[in-house]
Amino acid sequence: MKFSLIQTSELDPEVLRQWMALRHGNVMYDSPYYHPAFTTIAGNARADARVLLCEENNHLMGVWPFHAETAFRAVSIGGFLSDYQGPVRLPSQHWKMTDVLKTMQCRHFGFNHMPSEFADFKHHAWIESQSHTLDLTGGYETYVQRLSEKRDASLMKKVATNERKLAKKYGELRFEMQSSDLADYQALLKGKSQQFERTVGAAHDIFRLDWVCQMLEEIRLANEPGFAGMLSTLHAGDTLIAAHFGMRSEKVLHYWFPWYDTTYAEFSPGLVILAQCAKHAALLGLTSIDLGRGDQAYKLRFATGANALCEGAISSPALLATAQAGLYHSKQFLKQSSLGQQLRKLRQTKA
Incomplete structure (x- = not known):
């Protein structure tokens, strides 16, 4: 060797x-x-x-x-x-x-x-x-069935209710699984930076590092069958209320940087966009969403497995x-x- x-x-x-x-x-x-x-x-x-x-x-x-x-x-x-x-x-x-x-x-x-x-x-x-992971093998409906058996049978009903309330109050919801909108991407980065400043301080904001920004930008632009950046967005009317940036391989979407506008927190837009990502990832032929390390509440609610x-x-x-x-x-x-x-x-x- x-x-x-x-x-x-x-x-x-x-x-x-x-x-x-x-x-x-x-x-x-x-x-x-x-x-x-x-x-x-x-x-x-x-x-x-x-x-x-x-x-x-x-x-x-x-x-x-x-x-x-x-x-x-x-x-x-x-x-x-x-x-x-x-x-x-x-x-x-x-x-x-x-x-x-x-x-x-x-x-x-x-x-x-x-x-x-x-x-x-x-x-x-x-x-x-x-x-924690979402097993999408067999499609979205099969995932929802697994989730209902293992976790919270009412989760997706709650998400659907919040979608209706958001649309009624702020305008029709529009979800895009793989957006190329630069303004929406920059809004997500700005929102994540503000989140870092609130939680751990500006000195720990990783988006201030040049090499991090360069990597994420190259990943955003990558679009090959086996590797691509994934910017997913959720609008209410003309307003961006939630977004997620991650990357995918042939089979797995890695859920990396989720963000939502706290103005809409009562409607749980973070849960809405994750549910939409699960639905559309299955349509793209992806068999898993990996939520990354950590036991945050939203991960425990959506996960059907773990590595x-x-x-x-x-x-x-x-x-x-x-x-x-x-x-x-x-x-x-x-x-x-x-x-x-x-x-x-x-x-x-x-x-």
Whole structure:
């Protein structure tokens, strides 16, 4: 088994062909994050993008795109934009991580959206999570039936009621699954920036980063059968009240950046646009919508399944990752302890 390292600009047609072949037949790799187009776009936006190749007898056995942020540290391709991480490889492949890190020319690789089925990564994980999904196999009506049996039988009736109320008060509803309207896209980005400012502060607004904006713009313009950006919009009359920007592969729509105008919050436009996306995604032949990691209420209400993820790190020497795991567990213990609760109350009092 031979490991080598290339830049994304060195991905030639044969490597891309074999990469696509590695994805075939593995449901997990249906995510657009594992499509080579996502890596290529990340490489166009960031000069630190690299691809680890694993070959055996002149056959490509696996690829692992990442960012070499420093001589010490590497992160998944797309950085914090990546909701699915790790290598694209044959199921039989289990790599010796010291060899991998040596080829990557780094000592530490942290991950937080790694599929748990990667046993050689899960062994180094200290947290588990999940990414909720909508199973659209069989079409929208079949999905609604699954949802009614597993979750809330009245959810879609509530959504339909809100659609009628919105239309009656603000004008006829108009939904577009794949819009090319630049003004609507810019309105979504502005709305998401304002949301970041309200919730975590302007300093943490990812849409202020040039490489993020470049990646999202390239994804927005991508429109191939196996990879495309998806801007979905919901208007009431002539007014944009909700939008979503994500990307799709051959089978999966990754639900990425939803937004709605809080003026219309009482009618739950965020739920309305997700329901519309589910209906139209099924018509496009997509078999799943992936809502990403997190247990937000809307995800729990719409999901019919979930993909298991984990968070952790690999390092050389291994002590680095072990120490990081210990620090994490110590923080969690303190947070849940009575002392931690007292410290939080004290901070809230001072605020």
